[in-house]
Amino acid sequence: MFDAPIETLRVDTYRIPTERPEQDGTLRWDATEMVVVRIGAGAREGLGYSYTSARPAAMLIEDKLAPIVQGSSPFNTGAIWARMNDSVRNLGRPGLAMMAIAAVDQALWDLKARLLQLPLPRLWGQLRDSVPVYGSGGFINQTDPELIEQVRGWVELELSAIKIKIGNHRRESLRRAELVRDHAANATLMVDLNGACGPRDALGMAGELAELGVAWMEEPVSSDDLGGMAWLRDRVPGDLALAAGEYGWGVDYFERMLRSSAVDVLQADATRCGYTGFLQAATLCEAANVPISAHCAPAVHAPICTAVPQLLHLEHFHDHVRLESMLFDSGTVLRRGELWPDPQQPGHGLAFRDADAERFRL
Ligand SMILES: [Mg+2]
Known part of the structure; x- marks a missing residue:
């Protein structure tokens, strides 16, 4: 066979x-x-x-x-x-x-x-049994009641961190960040700008976000602007981590991003770089002593996140969580804010419905 x-x-x-x-x-x-x-x-x-x-x-x-x-x-x-x-x-x-x-x-x-x-984690060399996840959604076209309802759902799941989308409208972005903080006081607050700002505008927002307790600013400028990211990273408050890497297509991309000192946390997405590319990104992160965070698609990432060094967490992205629970059977369970892949199931344990x-x- x-x-x-x-x-x-x-x-x-x-x-x-x-x-x-x-x-x-x-x-x-x-x-x-x-x-x-x-x-x-x-x-x-x-x-x-x-x-x-x-x-x-x-x-x-x-x-x-x-x-x-x-x-x-x-x-x-x-x-x-x-x-x-x-x-x-x-x-x-x-x-x-x-x-x-x-x-x-x-x-x-x-x-x-x-x-x-064999379960994939055991094939790769398992490091941990479970993976911390953070709530992600908070789309900028949500109404306040919709946003609050979503945030409350993540708090009930005991997720220790929460990420919302914000745009380049400074006052509105700060208002929504404050609203989330008020409904998830114990969660680490994260924002994703999806490259909406230039470096100077992003710097202006960074100080105020940090004052609100925001700890993570994702793609404040385009992740293709490595110089802009590095410039910003030199200037934002020290307790605000810059993150990017979701468009990492291969080992060369991740290496350039790390070498440019553009990020405090590298993101990687196995639906864009494969499991092979994700393993390579994690090895680069280990060498650079930079944490790695898995981007979206939690079903496919849960197994690999138990097997890579330097893992920070995995993104529990609203749209993909909904879709993956509709279309896949999986032995992975979410308990106490962490995903626990079934240790008995061969492969990644997913079956398509x-x-x-x-x-x-x-
Ligand atoms: Mg993002």
Whole structure:
């Protein structure tokens, strides 16, 4: 069985409407698209997914990646990773191509672990049994009662930190941060600007946010502006951590961000860099002595977060929590503010509920 090459690769695409339109500092959306990959060998199947423009990603997987994966050994995740990266050289690796690769890479790791009948954390070398999560949402188009209701929900789940979106409107941003603080007095307060400001405007807001007790400022400027991030990091109050990295497509991206002294905490997202890229980011963080925080997609991140050094926490993002609980069965439980992956389930332990997903199929 262990010598069986990969036989099947299946791709499905879905579009799941949000409960209501959601908005951050630079973008507004009313649905989340998802590409789901299943790879089979030796009567086992591995599962991976990414939140991306699903149909173009599916075409890329079918045209470019499937011929590499099919016929390969399911244990050669490194060789397949290298060949997939090479195959998109002329398309440009960052963005859509890497999200396609990320979904396939997750499925390959899951398949390998299921063939070995091992939970993925044990395959990688487990460091901890559970993973702290923080509540994330607080969209800037929510009404105050909606925001308060969401925050109260996270407090009931005993989440120790809470993150809301803010924009470049200084007074409104400070008002909403204060409102959240008043309803979650014991939680660490975090804000995400999604690159809404320039460095000088962000600096102006940083001092006042820190005075309110905000401890985390995410992408105050575009994460592509490493110079701007580093300039800001030199000047914000010392107890305000700057974070970015969710658009990290590979080891070179994470290395540049760390080398630029742009962040106090590096974020990484396995739906954009694969499990392979996430492991690489965590190793770089260990070398740089910088904490790592997992971005969104909690279902896919819970297992890997038990197995990487320097882990700070994992993002319990409202839209993905809702969607993943609708579409996946999982042995992972949320208890006392932490996610506890099932230590018995092989792979990442996720099973896709095809029947429930059917109405969202593209
Ligand atoms: Mg963010």
